[in-house]
Amino acid sequence: MLDGPVRRVLEPPLGRLAAVIDRPWVTPDRITAAGLVLGLGSAGAAASQEWAAALVLWLLSRLADGLDGPLARRRQARTGAPDAGAGGFFDITADFTVYGTTVLGVAVGTAGVGDGPWWPFLLVLLAYYLNGAAFLAFSSIAERSGRRLDDGRSLSFLGGLAEGTETVVVHALWLLFPDLAWPIAAVWAMVVLLSAGQRMVAGYRSLR
Template sequence: MFDSSLRRALNAPLRAVAVTVDLPWVTPNRLTIAGLFLGLGSAAAAATQLWWWSLALWLVSRVLDGLDGTLARLRRERGDGVGSGAPDSEAGGFLDIVADFTVYGFTVFGVGIGATAAFNAPWWPFVLVLVAYYVNGAAFLAFSSIAERTNRQIDDGRSLSFFGRIAEGGETIVVHSLWLILPFFAWQIALAWAGWVGISAIQRIIVGYRALR
């Protein structure tokens, strides 16, 4: 919902960091992999009720998720070749979206394990979140694939072509942070979030279907 505004606000600080870490051995793909492992570490920390460690790892992983694309764009503007980690590689965009989905899924799983063990929370709200993620992801990935094939892409600087709705990356970062800060309310947050993502999925299905007719 506010991803476009968030990207504009973070563009300058992320670019400053990207300039700082723009070293030969630092590539966008390596930043993506680092973010993936930190995200998995966040999930493991949540599962063992190390909530503040989980929050720190989660936030750093999301910073790296934004930094990889920023570094890629910086190198593209400079005209670096693929061998130096330039963003022109479609493989990098593929790796990024797979890493995001992996981190999102495992962090929900980790919070679910930790909350049920520590606070006797019900497990089903976390399952609902995963189902909502699955449907939402299927909707925009299918749209992106068909839009690419039929030359109806939406070019907003991201690797995939999809409609922004009420649940995007910015909201996901906030909600995943919130249930790590308030783990005793994690299942209630998960229930509300599942509904929110579900509405977003329905929106994407309707708008995507109409756009491709």
């Protein structure tokens, strides 16, 4: 829901930062890989109840995720080479890996904090699975049928109640308030499930 306005606010500073780091040895794929490693580190730190470290690693991971696209577009504009799609594929698979493992890391870390239940985190993972299935299937079919939604990203993203911005905020809240992680997860799971239903309906109507 917030991705559009947040992207408009962050696009100029991220573009300037991409220009600063635009060096031959810094590639978009390497930034994506760094974000993946940082995200996995955040999950591991959360599982070990190192909440401050997990939060810092999570935010750095999401910063890297925000930088690989602007750098890739900058390089493409300079060289004129067509986008083969490999970077976009790597980016989305890295994102899914980070999202899933950080949920698991928080669930493990909070298991000994107030003996909270696991089911909210399992429900979040189910909701992520359904959302991923909806927008990835839509992107593939929309591309094939010539109905691609082009907002500058590699895939056709269907907007929804829960998007990347909300995900970054909620995952940060878990790490800031581990005692409240499971009720936050329960509410978040409901929001993401509603978003999955919204994407399924919107995608079906768009492709009819």
